[in-house]
Amino acid sequence: MIDRYQNIAPKGDLILLNKLGEHFRDRSFLHINSTKEGGGVAEILQRMIPLMADIGIDARWDVINGDDKFFDITKRIHNAIQGNPQKFTKSMWDYHFDVNKRNLSDLALEADAYLIHDPQPLPLIEFRENGTWIWRCHIDASNPYGDVCDQLIRYCKKYDSAIFSMPSFARAMGISEFIIPPSIDPLSEKNRELSADEIQGTMDKFNLDPERPMILQVSRFDRFKDPIGVIQAYRLVKKYNDCVLVLAGSPASDDPEGAEVLNEVKEFASDDPDIHILLLPPFSDKDINALQRAATIVMQKSLKEGFGLTVSEAMWKGKPVIGGATGGIPLQIVHRYTGFLVRTAEGAAFRIRQFLNNPVMIERMGEQGREYVRNNFLLTRQTRDYLSVWYTIENGDRPMFNI
């Protein structure tokens, strides 16, 4: 499988992956999270496990099971880490622990390294018997609510190390804390190369004219993604340049606020025939891929964002991206180099106009963006980094290693 990344990922990443694979040959690396499907963690693990296995590591992936009560508690934990007010009782924390304990009979905790993803399986550290234990926090923990982090840190401290996606997400916990951003898989359905026919198929399906400049934002219908701001920017641009706007996202039928925001967006878009609001069902990866490839400019005008990997997805397709200066977006958009960071609808409109009037800039920034993603945000880099952390921890956590 690693061979499929030749000429896609940086050569050095593949060499180091192979070296680490050789070093850890036949040793076991166990990922544990709480779901096999849905969400970014499962998406990336589905791709990462075969890659690790291919370089000789006994890579495994287990999930912990829980009932509705457990997942209600862990959802509250998740929300509180992100700063939303939540109430917790001692019995909730006890239940969180108990469910983890109950999972022990189903989990084979016999590995050389453990990567425990997010707060759901965090208490498993209490049953540690062997190996290197690393906690991977995918959540924005920069402004947690109340004492949620204190409750979690008592577990975190028992790990050998923790990994966060961004420096601002990390908390001082007295253990080594590595910063490893998430990644996209260039070979997945969402990011693989598509033929012209495949792209045209999607354009036809949604009745989009490939001859007209297309501004695209792919995101949930969520106020933090600022779809209204994107429409405002489009309207400012429209006075000067011909273009169509495509807002593509999931219908969010299980999210009352999502449905509300969608209605607001529809109302605000009014009956403008050049605004296309596309409700994509789950697993629309190929259509998203095609839309990103067909777009002239991609927006991610978020007001608040976790990491915002749709930015890297678009950049990988050679598109310049205009994004909100929030969360992980500034890590991906190097202002004026791979796109533009904006804070207002007016700022977004100005940058869209700049692009539409300068196709050479579109091409240049798009190409630079693709290279930036190649060097920083591909699955091979993330896998390399996880294994490097394992190597580092096992070899004494020094500042420098020669291998």
Add this chain to the structure above:
Amino acid sequence: MANTVKPFQFRQCINIPKSTGYKANSLKQLRDLINLVSDESIYHHTYQYFLKGNLLEYTSDFAQWVGESLEDRALSEQLSNIDPYEYGNISALRKVLINVIDSYLKNFPEPRDALPGSEFYFLDTSAIIFNSGVAARNLAEFLIAIQHVDPASIYFHFFEARSRLGQSVDDFSKWVEEVLGKDDLAEKIRAIDLFMHNIDGIREHLEELITEEVKKDMDSIGQAEQ
């Protein structure tokens, strides 16, 4: 054909950032923390800035944060003018950084704080150095390798080497001088102002200099054959 020349083995490094737990939301805090954090952290935010290889507007994370998050353009310019490679050790560099900030604070004692979410996070790194699988036995092979190795390899041999070897010496010029005996080319390579280029720029300069030297060698072989 037997060849006893010691080949140039291209290596490269990756750096995985680590949180130090320190963050600054004002210039004064930045100054105090520059004074406090480890040498590795100062090294990461200054020398390793060049590994980013994409921007020339700033030359360190400190200058970038002061310029972008505090919008203190004048101080940002002054910080950007600090060439870390000019200083023999981190202590000297740390002192210069603090002096520049102190003298700015004397004139502007109350600069604005960073907005929430725009704090400066002090990091250090864990580095792994490894063989890149590319080696060159002569200048022509070396030229091809320079054109194709990863940017991280150019960084390791040209930028990182200066702090490893000291005395403004890099791995490339050292090999060219010591193994190929090409002192003039070594001098030219050392004369490239690394502070004024990103990695792509350094690669281009190296390509130019080595291409010129290879052509010269080919001409002299041609003339000798006549």
